[in-house]
Amino acid sequence: MTAGTPILQIEGVGVTFADLKALQDVSFDVAPGEKLALLGHNGAGKSTLFKCVLGFLKPAAGRITVAGDAPGSDHARRSVSYLPEQVAFPRMLTGIEIITYFAKLKSVDPKEALPLLDLVGLSQAGRRRVGDYSKGMRQRLGLAQALIGKPDLLLLDEPTSGLDPVSRREFYEIIDRVAQEGAAVLLSSHALTEVEGHVDRIAILSKGRLVADGNIKALAEAAQLPITIRIKAREGQADALHDRFGGTRVNGRSVELSCEPGAKIDLVSRLTERREEIDDIDIALPSLDDIYRFYSNRAEKGDAA
Amino acid sequence: MSPFTKLMAVATIEFRVALRNRWLILATGVMTLFSLALTFSGAGGLELKAGILTLAAASLATLSVYLIPLIALLISYDSIAGEVERGTMALVLATPISRGVLLAGKALGLIAVLAIAIAASLTISSGAAIFAYGMDMSGLAAIVRLGLTGLLLGAVFVAIGMMISVASPRAGQAAAVAIGVWLVATVLYDLALLAGILADKDGVFTKTLFPYFVVANPGDAFRIFNLAGLENAAPVSGLDGIANTLPFSATYALAGLFAWLVAALAAGYFQIRRLTP
Structure with a gap:
């Protein structure tokens, strides 16, 4: 793979559930080292798009490639790491056992993966059961899990919801470092204020359509608010x-x-x-929320017309 | 890492979770209590022609048909549906593990739970009987056969439980279906066969089809195989009378169990490939 080739390519993707058009003609790329935030209300289609990238859902239209391969293929799954919204692990297992388990599933030597517990600040809690973890600790463990084996693409579904401001900052510091080492990061959020200053680019999904894609400054100017x-x-x-x-x-x-x-x-x-x-x-x-609302609402009005 | 390493990783985790959820201790405890009770209640009417372990094997063969499938279904119904519901499955399926390996690994971990429970309960009850009444070699062979085929029976129902779990959108629904399957397989099926015999005295059903219908049920196949192995040494009643008059070798009953195991695993694999977490 040459530098600059997008690690994730999404072209004209459409997904329909019964009579609901969950995604319509969505296209964008994410390049190595780039951090892209996917914004949208609940139900805008963010999680559906993630499921397509993971290969859990087959889009009815369009094409997705992960590291040049089809989503869900062995090579694609080796290249992508996933942190779901509200990450959960078997409550009876300890942090160390979870990391060891996922390292084996990802064909990585557990000895290389266990230091990730220190990176996310869980070295003290490694021997405790996940059932006793706080929500923030589970999220950190989820991040450690996602970082196993230096993935080419990190897929983070509302990764900082439920984190306190300090944890959130530490979280983004780790994301920055991983991106600097060349990983592409696609994270979703429902608020522009949450990701401001932490990502290179934002894409806004509204009712299954991509209504904006660019950096925050350019989008703010284009909005003419x-x-x-x-x-x-x-x-x-x-x-x-x-x-x-x-x-x-x-x-x-x-x-x-x-x-x-x-x-x-x-x-x-x-x-x-x-x-x-x-x-x-x-x-x-205009505030970030104003900009976000502008793009979201514009799409909704367009829908009604 | 090879698929085998991943298989063992999944099996180990599944076993560990079952252990910490107290399933292993519960299964072992219940089965030990029942096997002790049956072993020593049989000893009351001890006749000279059969040793205590032979009699115990006969009663245990009858009881295991209910108990082993029940425990196997209880430990397996949650294994996929529960993980999907609690949100732990999506992470696993996002990793480069084949879904077939995942299914097989989970089944292996749960079968290990059953293996320990069966081995521990039979060792304790047989050991106590040998200690109290002396050695009974042919009876001991019957107990070992019972244990091994009991594990096969358990494996069949673990595979069936996992198939139910993969196909159910919710763990609660999987539990309901599992209980229904248990009721049909262990109770209603036999009742239906008996009703068939009563309705069709000396007809084609009774004379020709009946033995095949009996061994088509995994629980009955297990029981018939074990009772046939006792060669009239122990008293049998009801459906089990057929054990001594089978028109084919009792080994076919064992083949039936293997066929169930393969079919249930194949159905589970077919379903898990289409699973969307």
Whole structure:
């Protein structure tokens, strides 16, 4: 495999359950070393897509290749590691037994796999039964399991849901390291705020369709979401500002304006001309949630039309 | 790593989980209690023509038909459906293990549980009988035969239990089907055969088909094979009378058990290939 060749290729994939179109014409690639977050509401089709990549489900349309092979083939399963949402292990087994077991299933010497328990911070808990683990510990054990044998593609289904902020940061630090060593990472999440700063690219699924694919900055620009400018007026000047610039009055002394990203500079310079009436200005860029909602909702409206 | 290493890894884990879930101790305890009770209750009417172990083998052959399939189904019904339900199966199926190896490994681990339970219970009860009444060589041979064929019977029902488990979307449903299968295989089937004989006195069914129907049932095949091996040494009743008048060698009964094992494993393999966790 040459560098730059996508490890995961998804082309025009469609899956239908009875009369529900779970996935429609979904296409994207993930390259080695790249971290891609797949975003979507519950039921958007994220888990269904993962099941297709693992070979558990056969898409009715389109094509998927994992490391150049069909999903579910021996070679594809050697290349991919999976961490399901709400990972579970037999409660009666210890962490060490679980890692040893999965190492054998993946044809890896258990001696090489056991240090992964230290990496995820479970070296103390290795001899305890999984039934006594907290949710966060189970998730860490799941990550250790997924890292056995240095997979080419990591498939993480909502990996940080239920983790506290500290564990979440440690989790992403490990993911960063693995990606730097050349693994492709595809992780799903239901919130853009959760993955911000941790991934190179995001793809948004809505009702089974891919509605956005790119880096966060480019998507935010393309969305052309209005910028909110909040002006705090000096004593008695609020009405005058409101009459001049429009917008909405809030809290007695403030006026809220919204403008297109391109019109921002112009509006701010017009505001500064009236600076003797203004106490303070706040500029709020669209939040990540706004961007995410924009793409999700746009697809839903398109559906209704 | 070779498929054999993976097979043994799966079998070891399955065995360990059964051990920690107390299935091994439960199965061994129940079977030891019953074999002790049957061995020594038979000793009360001890006649000279048969040793205590021979009589014990006869009563145990009759009881094992109920107990071994029940325990085998109880330890196996959850093995796939339960893992799918608890979410542990998806991870395993995502690894490069063949589903056939997974199924066989799990079956092997559970059969090991039965092997220990059967061996321990027969060793304890026979040992106690030999200690109390002295040695009985032919009886001991009958007990060993009983143990080995009992394990085969157990393996058949482990395979059937796993087949049910693979085909069931929920562990609860698998449990219900397993109990139903047990009831039909051990009780209702024999009742139906007896009803057939009563309805068809001296007809084709009774004269020709009946023995084949008997050995087609794994439990009956096990019992007939063991009772035939005792060669009239122990009293038999009911359906088992056929053991002494089989129109074919009792070895065919054993072949029937093997056929069941292969068929149940094959059906399980067919199902697990289509399993979506």
